[in-house]
Amino acid sequence: MRNFTYLSPKSLPEALRLMREHAGRIRPLAGGTDLMVELRKDDAKLDGMDYALDLCGIPELCGVSQEGDLLSIGSATTHDAVSRSPVLRERAAMLADASLSVGAQQIRNVATIGGNVANAAVAADTLSPLAALDAVVVLRNMEAERRMPLSEFVTGAGKTAIRPDELLIKIVFAPLDGYGTAFVKLGRRKALAISRMNAAAALKIEDGQIKGARVSPGCVFASPRRVSCAEELLLGAAPSRELFERCGKAVSDEMVRITGVRWSTEYKYPALSAIVCRALCIAADLPEEEA
Amino acid sequence: MSELRFTLNGKPVCVTVEDNARLLDVLRDTLGLTGTKEGCGVGECGACTVIVDGDAVNSCLMPAMRVSGKSVTTVEGLAHDGRLDRLQQAVLDHHALQCGFCTPGFLMSAKALLDKNPHPTREEIITAISGNLCRCTGYEQIVEAILDASEREA
Numbered sequence: 001m002r003n004f005t006y007l008s009p010k011s012l013p014e015a016l017r018l019m020r021e022h023a024g025r026i027r028p029l030a031g032g033t034d035l036m037v038e039l040r041k042d043d044a045k046l047d048g049m050d051y052a053l054d055l056c057g058i059p060e061l062c063g064v065s066q067e068g069d070l071l072s073i074g075s076a077t078t079h080d081a082v083s084r085s086p087v088l089r090e091r092a093a094m095l096a097d098a099s100l101s102v103g104a105q106q107i108r109n110v111a112t113i114g115g116n117v118a119n120a121a122v123a124a125d126t127l128s129p130l131a132a133l134d135a136v137v138v139l140r141n142m143e144a145e146r147r148m149p150l151s152e153f154v155t156g157a158g159k160t161a162i163r164p165d166e167l168l169i170k171i172v173f174a175p176l177d178g179y180g181t182a183f184v185k186l187g188r189r190k191a192l193a194i195s196r197m198n199a200a201a202a203l204k205i206e207d208g209q210i211k212g213a214r215v216s217p218g219c220v221f222a223s224p225r226r227v228s229c230a231e232e233l234l235l236g237a238a239p240s241r242e243l244f245e246r247c248g249k250a251v252s253d254e255m256v257r258i259t260g261v262r263w264s265t266e267y268k269y270p271a272l273s274a275i276v277c278r279a280l281c282i283a284a285d286l287p288e289e290e291a
Numbered sequence: 292m293s294e295l296r297f298t299l300n301g302k303p304v305c306v307t308v309e310d311n312a313r314l315l316d317v318l319r320d321t322l323g324l325t326g327t328k329e330g331c332g333v334g335e336c337g338a339c340t341v342i343v344d345g346d347a348v349n350s351c352l353m354p355a356m357r358v359s360g361k362s363v364t365t366v367e368g369l370a371h372d373g374r375l376d377r378l379q380q381a382v383l384d385h386h387a388l389q390c391g392f393c394t395p396g397f398l399m400s401a402k403a404l405l406d407k408n409p410h411p412t413r414e415e416i417i418t419a420i421s422g423n424l425c426r427c428t429g430y431e432q433i434v435e436a437i438l439d440a441s442e443r444e445a
Binding site: 006036052080109 | 309333346423
């Protein structure tokens with residue numbers, strides 16, 4: 001186990017002061033379900049880390065709240081709390097479902113949404129629904145706060161635009177009221193499996209016509225984002241399985257366009273098309289499987 | 292080294308621990324409570340499950356210092372006055388163990404479930420123990436034991 005000094009600030013200002021004082025030598029410790037494993041392996045990427053800053057005792061970082069028209073989730077809010085939050089169940093169900101699919105109960109009881117976002121693993125379950133929600137991350141250091149779209153914050157696999165003295169304090173988004181949403185995950189088994197691929201979809205259907213559409217695949221791009229060319233296929237059309245199959249293929253085409261043809265494409269292309277189609281069917285309240 | 296105070300199985304304890312210690316090691320090595328097992332050490336198998344302030348957690352992933360001021364329950368805290376907890380008795384009655392290595396973890400996941408949800412459905416039980424692996428008995432008897440325990444008097 002790597003040696004470090006454990007710091008447990010009780011307020012956000014104290015935490016930000018410690019981040020400044022030890023910038024470059026300090027790592028935020030959220031749930032710890034990733035960091036504790038890396039610390040035990042003495043992972044080379046932790047070289048230079050002398051302090052662990054535990055975020056879980058900071059009340060300002062925990063919980064779901066409303067800020068004007070936006071919903072705000074504190075970065076140290078656990079996946080269990082996200083998955084059970086009545087307001088998220090009601091107004092961002094695909095995100096609550098993604099949190100519910102993380103790990104198992106023991107993991108969800110400690111692992112946080114902020115940790116999921118800041119670790120920026122390509123397979124992170126909450127990134128695709130957050131991208132579909134056009135989520136914005138809120139970063140703060142001792143002097144200032146800045147906001148950045150999630151798709152800009154995550155700059156690559158495991159990489160983010162956070163600065164050494166900053167903390168990710170919350171994630172905010174406008175809820176998609178009036179939308180049906182879905183999160184579909186392809187994993188090796190239901191519990192404790194990381195996503196091989198996943199998809200988040202949201203549809204607003206009025207008078208038999210799709211009036212709003214968000215489609216965001218997970219584990220596919222280095223930075224999470226919506227696929228606008230697939231969304232354009234949906235807008236104005238009548239929801240149908242055939243349409244959603246075409247939309248799934250459009251998402252797979254975009255994957256190939258961005259990442260190129262790889263050894264895994266033969267598997268990933270139809271698998272991604274299928275989970276996008278399934279997510280859209282659920283969001284539109286159509287049967288998931290072909291009749 | 293730091294001083295760590297918390298409540299363990301209902302009694303206050305105070306130990307001196309390394310800042311980087313895992314809760315699992317403090318329980319087993321410092322406090323001598325070896326009922327909590329280490330299986331995988333990475334949060335996949337659930338053998339190290341304990342309850343912290345009502346929630347089942349993997350003690351292999353928990354910094355010991357984080358339980359400062361909190362209440363921790365381990366498998367040693369289940370029986371009272373020489374009487375097994377209803378979950379322990381149900382596991383025996385349903386032959387829900389063979390080697391027993393995973394059993395403390397299952398018991399603690401089940402205990403956390405019943406404390407929050409005294410009459411869970413079979414589906415809720417399966418979800419609650421999906422982070423616990425058993426490599427010999429299989430899960431059917433374990434689910435039956437937990438269902439049975441939920442119908443017994445606490």
